[in-house]
Amino acid sequence: MVSAEFVSEAGRRIKIIDVRTVEEIVGPLGYVPGSYWVPAERIAELAQRLSPSAFVVLVSRGGERSALLAQYLEMLGMRFVAALEGGIREWKLKGLVTRRDEVLRARTLDVMPTADAFADDDAPRERKILTLEDVRAHIGDPGSVRWLKLATMVVNGKQSCVDGRDDHGVLGSPGGNAGEFLLSLAAIEEATRSRIDARSIPALLDAYIDGIGRFYMHTDTHALNAMIMKLRAEPGIQHLLPPLPGLPEHWRKWTSNPPHEVRPLLRELLLVPEHIGCGHLRRTLTMASEYGVREELTRAFVLSLYELYWAGATSISIEVLGGHHDEGAVVSVVVDEEPLHAFSRVPLVSPAGDVGQMFLNTPQVAGYLRDEATAFFMRRTDLVPLRREHERRYQFSLSERAAAQAASTLGALAAGLPRYEVRFHDEESFSVC
Numbered sequence: 001m002v003s004a005e006f007v008s009e010a011g012r013r014i015k016i017i018d019v020r021t022v023e024e025i026v027g028p029l030g031y032v033p034g035s036y037w038v039p040a041e042r043i044a045e046l047a048q049r050l051s052p053s054a055f056v057v058l059v060s061r062g063g064e065r066s067a068l069l070a071q072y073l074e075m076l077g078m079r080f081v082a083a084l085e086g087g088i089r090e091w092k093l094k095g096l097v098t099r100r101d102e103v104l105r106a107r108t109l110d111v112m113p114t115a116d117a118f119a120d121d122d123a124p125r126e127r128k129i130l131t132l133e134d135v136r137a138h139i140g141d142p143g144s145v146r147w148l149k150l151a152t153m154v155v156n157g158k159q160s161c162v163d164g165r166d167d168h169g170v171l172g173s174p175g176g177n178a179g180e181f182l183l184s185l186a187a188i189e190e191a192t193r194s195r196i197d198a199r200s201i202p203a204l205l206d207a208y209i210d211g212i213g214r215f216y217m218h219t220d221t222h223a224l225n226a227m228i229m230k231l232r233a234e235p236g237i238q239h240l241l242p243p244l245p246g247l248p249e250h251w252r253k254w255t256s257n258p259p260h261e262v263r264p265l266l267r268e269l270l271l272v273p274e275h276i277g278c279g280h281l282r283r284t285l286t287m288a289s290e291y292g293v294r295e296e297l298t299r300a301f302v303l304s305l306y307e308l309y310w311a312g313a314t315s316i317s318i319e320v321l322g323g324h325h326d327e328g329a330v331v332s333v334v335v336d337e338e339p340l341h342a343f344s345r346v347p348l349v350s351p352a353g354d355v356g357q358m359f360l361n362t363p364q365v366a367g368y369l370r371d372e373a374t375a376f377f378m379r380r381t382d383l384v385p386l387r388r389e390h391e392r393r394y395q396f397s398l399s400e401r402a403a404a405q406a407a408s409t410l411g412a413l414a415a416g417l418p419r420y421e422v423r424f425h426d427e428e429s430f431s432v433c
Contacts, residue, residue, distance in 0.1 A: 227272070
């Protein structure tokens with residue numbers, strides 16, 4: 001069983017299969033946009049059409065039928081098949097959007113693509129500069145976009161980075177939650193003209209994560225491999241490391257809860273720029289004056305986040321992105337609605353797809369979430385020196401620094417790439433310019 005949040009963020013990596021009857025898929029609960037309709041009596045054909053390694057999630061009304069059918073598909077040789085926990089009812093309860101029309105009736109096995117576009121994430125591919133038509137084709141792919149209510153994002157979502165290697169559906173800003181947290185600290189210091197005590201960062205970060213629900217930071221395989229080489233070079237700790245050849249899943253598990261004897265060395269290695277896989281976070285650390293974030297705060301944040309992660313905080317997501325930077329454009333995603341409200345519906349878009357990769361930014365959502373962060377920090381006067389008289393200066397600094405940091409990060413990582421704006425007019429129509 002997999003959660004509604006997992007499926008909503010999985011993007012184009014998975015195929016969502018609705019196994020309900022024709023009466024149910026056009027009924028009041030609707031269906032997940034981008035899914036395919038394979039009624040229960042045809043489910044065996046799915047194993048014949050797709051690769052055994054295809055990622056598949058089955059959807060029924062409450063999850064019971066899909067769970068039984070997932071077990072059946074496993075018996076037929078499919079290795080990565082699951083059921084949506086709670087079914088379409090839970091999907092709606094989580095504030096995720098469904099559609100109610102006849103479109104799904106035509107999205108059957110007969111039109112389902114068989115190729116697995118994500119069979120080898122690390123395979124080198126030629127960088128392609130994306131045209132307007134490429135972006136339009138990617139956004140028009142039903143599997144590339146999911147929708148959710150903004151209130152769901154506030155209490156149970158995560159803000160991802162703009163990195164184009166991520167094939168999940170994202171709401172992106174430079175550095176994701178990590179970048180936004182450090183941005184807020186810098187704006188507080190500028191607004192109050194006083195320094196935040198770095199020793200308060202662990203408690204502040206813990207309270208912040210508890211308030212927003214989930215927290216995202218990413219690294220990548222290149223940074224992780226560089227750190228592994230340093231660990232392998234230490235003769236006294238070899239018995240504490242995963243055995244050779246050390247598969248990626250072994251290292252991901254090891255880094256989530258490393259032996260206590262290794263943690264002092266690991267704390268040092270985590271702060272080496274070459275071991276930080278997020279370009280925005282790495283630049284924040286190494287170009288402190290340009291990003292306006294004191295190096296001491298960035299270091300305290302990285303160590304505090306990992307300490308919470310090692311302590312078993314389930315709300316922290318540290319992603320390891322694979323492959324190389326092959327982004328062919330910078331894409332900003334906005335909706336017609338202004339201002340946004342808790343009930344507003346916003347799109348989760350996958351930055352990677354068949355047309356290539358794109359840096360993906362969602363400035364409207366980032367602005368809304370910064371207002372929510374303002375409300376949080378204004379209430380934590382026990383941990384930060386922010387007072388009511390500082391609020392206007394803080395918000396101004398937050399806006400100015402966000403724009404400057406985004407310009408610096410994307411100016412460096414996306415130099416020379418075309419820039420497009422995707423504007424959604426509603427859940428079915430959009431324009432690209």
